[in-house]
Amino acid sequence: MIQSTKRILLSILGMILLLAACAPAVQPTESPVDIADQVATAVALTVAAQNTQTAEAIPPATNTPLPTQTEAVPPSPTTVLSTVTPLVLPTVTSGTGGGSGGTTTKPEYACAVVRREPADNTVFFPNKTFDIKWTIQNTGTKTMQAGLDVKYHSGTLLTAITRAELPELKPGQQYAVDFDGVAPKKEGFHVMTFVVEGGLCYPYVVIKVEK
Numbered sequence: 001m002i003q004s005t006k007r008i009l010l011s012i013l014g015m016i017l018l019l020a021a022c023a024p025a026v027q028p029t030e031s032p033v034d035i036a037d038q039v040a041t042a043v044a045l046t047v048a049a050q051n052t053q054t055a056e057a058i059p060p061a062t063n064t065p066l067p068t069q070t071e072a073v074p075p076s077p078t079t080v081l082s083t084v085t086p087l088v089l090p091t092v093t094s095g096t097g098g099g100s101g102g103t104t105t106k107p108e109y110a111c112a113v114v115r116r117e118p119a120d121n122t123v124f125f126p127n128k129t130f131d132i133k134w135t136i137q138n139t140g141t142k143t144m145q146a147g148l149d150v151k152y153h154s155g156t157l158l159t160a161i162t163r164a165e166l167p168e169l170k171p172g173q174q175y176a177v178d179f180d181g182v183a184p185k186k187e188g189f190h191v192m193t194f195v196v197e198g199g200l201c202y203p204y205v206v207i208k209v210e211k
Helices: 002-022 032-057
Strands: 092-093 103-105 109-119 120-122 129-138 147-155 163-165 174-182 189-198 202-208
Touching: 109 202
Parallel strands: 092 103, 120 202
Antiparallel strands: 109 129, 129 174, 147 163, 147 189, 189 202
């Protein structure tokens, strides 16, 4: 197709040159260079047009879809749970007293009355005077600071003194507190309770009044 077009154009060019040779000399003529440029332009335009027509005649390529890829699904992992045996902590018994079957843990601050006078249920006549004596021991793991109060808490008041101060007591140290006691007029059992500041321990007295 392109070769045929070229032959036609060359024939036209030959005819143009022949007519130019036969024409009268008075008529202006185009130079061979101008004619050659025009022919080259025409040929280039023709070739471009043919290429465009050829491209339009070719049906568009059909994109063949690729086969659908099946995404492999990994198998579900099987959860394996190990049997966990719960941890059982030993029972810890807090306090200062002894006993069997448990571990005794000492608190940081605590005290105990290791000796008491009078003995429990001692009998006194009404209005009888007697001595009250408590030996207080620091049973905690830390020092009890000086100035802690031993003060009346509840029950029948058997003394005119309702408060006393403790000195500094290191763990294991003891201190004796003395009061002057008076048996009440009313017969029967009487209980008086004091407390060491902070609720560390509760000294007490139990007496019986009889005539």
